[in-house]
Amino acid sequence: MIDGADLRRARRYVDVTLEHLASQGGKSPSHLSRIEGGRREVTPNIVALYERVLGFRIGGPDDPSIPTVGDVDRRSALKLAGATVFGGAAVEPVVADVEDTAQWLAWEIWHRGSGPAISEAVVPIERIPAMRQLVAVRQVLRDQDGLLRFSTPGLIDFHIASRVFGGIATGRRGDLETAQTSHETDQIIRSFVERDTMAADTLGRWMRTGATPVLRVNAAGILAKLRTPEAADAVAGALRTDEGARHLYLAAVAHRVLGLAWDDALRYATTPSYTEDYAARLVNELRNPRDPAARWCSAVLLGHLNVADRDPVKAAVAENLRTEDSRENLRTMAALLAGADPVTA
Structure with missing residues (x-):
């Protein structure tokens, strides 16, 4: 009789995600995760879905995901024993480092970009014991659907x-x-x-x-x-001559400061368009004390908007000229006031 562990073993053998499998059968990934974890019944329809997507009969004599006597290594044996089920396994592999596993989880959540959580089904077998420890100390939370998330969103940035x-x-x-x-x-x-x-x-x-x-x-x-003048000058000098990096930094500022979607921010970095709200936000970014390169990028974007003659811009630039300690930024803001191209001036 086929159980959830058989389904998970077969799916992982061909490297198919729960999300893809669910999309092919009108199911949710969390529902399939519960089936694989033994918390829901394995029905004939579910088995048929897996076999249709994976392309072979599960549990039969030709099932390629079942290791033979000659190639059963520790990882395969643990899979067959059900150790891939996050909720519990009698035998555990040598554990991955807890901190390394926290970093892995943060990277997976961030890199997938599909939300603040991922399914426990994607946790590699060698990381399961360490993940249990993270859950035990409540650095990571696991919900009833088997989704894993950090207890505090800021932990994602820290571990990355x-x-x-x-x-x-x-x-x-x-x-x-x-x-x-x-x-x-x-x-x-x-x-x-x-x-x-x-x-x-x-x-x-x-x-x-x-x-x-x-x-x-x-x-x-x-x-x-x-935030040293030397570092600020080096970065602004590099951005001035490196078109590819400059475009990405300008886009990052537009994304964060103007609230644009990333693709829109990339376009804005090349062809910025004027709105009073955008100009006001960029003017405010000229005062950002934590990122001199963001100040430089804001001056560049404002220069491309041709708003240097507007009173709020002139006031902000004049204020920054008194406090700015980066020579490259001073040069760029002076060009902005003069109506010259801040990049080439």
């Missing part, structure tokens, strides 16, 4: 920052090449980088010579948060 900084400290670019980090995550990474001059040097090198615009803009974004 910890993971990214680990890569910076060891010279691994992978995470910073994958996707653009957020303003909040950069602020946390900055607190680590401030205590590690070698990490700052690595970021400086990636900002100048990184292979992709995403890597270069991520490095620039973290360095900008150091």
